[in-house]
Amino acid sequence: MTENYYKWHSPNLGKEFEMLVFGDSGFPLLLFPTSMGRYYESKDRGLIDAIRWFIEEGRIKVYCPDSVDADSWYNKNIAPQHRAYNHTCYDKMLAEEILPRMQEETGISRIAAAGCSFGGFHAANFAFRYPDKVSYLFSLSGIFDIKFRLDGYYDDNIYFNNPADFVPDNQHADLWRMGIILGVADNDVTRPQNEQLSGILAAKNISHWLDIRPDTMHDWPVWREMLPHYLSLIK
Template sequence: MQEEYIKWYSPNLNMDIDMLTFGHAGHPLLLFPTSQGRYYENKDFKLIDSIHYFINSGKVKVYCPDGIDSLSFYNKGVHPAERIKNHSWYDKMLLEEVVSRAQHDTGHHKVITAGCSFGGYHAANFAFRYPWLVSHMFSLSGAFDIRGQLDGFYNEEVYYHNPVDYLPGDHNPDLWKMKIVLGTSDRDICRGYNEQLSEILNKKGISHWLDIRPNADHDWPIWREMLPDYLSKL
């Protein structure tokens, strides 16, 4: 499997960013780490190995950008206004630096977003904010309401990064073109978030798959089963 380590200075974040890519061609897949996870987490926990067929056959090229949750949502040492501002800069970095690179590398205009746990939030939030750039969104045990990370603070910036708030009133036609999977399980601590988001999508008439798997916990073994299954349905 072709693997490349990339490091660059991000003008949006005013810091260096690390990223791993896997594969040589195919549809670009942005794969986010879990809460405060690093760019190598999905490799270390064998999620990349679980989709090696799709990578080696040139069906997808995977981009694993570093996360900055420790500077944003989990940064309890700063005011919540600064936490959400830092996340907004991260979102801008993804849009202007990661997606643009993936488009140039692969020749595809649209990307796939995916992630496990809090990575599922990142996958969903980016997809729903920029639906004209995302063909498929695969959330694996995601949580989609970030208000609990902000100690009761709320402003317009929080609203536009909280899918359960902004999605009901969003009428961008590209939302109805996106292929959406909400993966969860019977013992998943985030199952309720997925059922809530599924209800929002149902009310809007947006087709999606709420995949509730039996006898599984909020952990890597079920995620290693889910992601190759979802990719096989591209």
């Protein structure tokens, strides 16, 4: 399995940024780490090994970016508006620096986005913000309402990066063309948010699958089972 490490100066972030890429060809998958996780987390936690067959068979090419959560949503040392702004810089970096690379290297214009736990938030936020660029969303125990990290503060940067708020108003036609799976453990702290988002999507008649795994917890073993299953559904 091919593994490549990339590091570059991101103009959107104003600092060095790192990413691991697995595979030579296939459907492009943007795979986010969990809260404050690093670009190597999916490898270290066995998630890459769980989907190794898809990579080695040329079915998918996996892009694992670093996170900036410690500078954004999780940084209690700065004002909440600055946390939200720092995330918007991250979003621009994804859209302007990583997405074009994925499209060029694979020849596919609408990618897949996935992530576990807080990575599920990143995947959903990116997918719903850019439905014309994302054809599949696989959220594994994700959250979709970020307001609890912002001390009661609210502005447009929060609205447009908070799927629970902006998805009900989003009428982009490509939302109805996206393959959406909300995977969650039965005994999962994020289950209420997954059920809430499922209700939002259902109210808009957006096809999706709320996959509640019985007798499971919010942890890596269930995510290592979920992701290969979901990847097998890419057409």
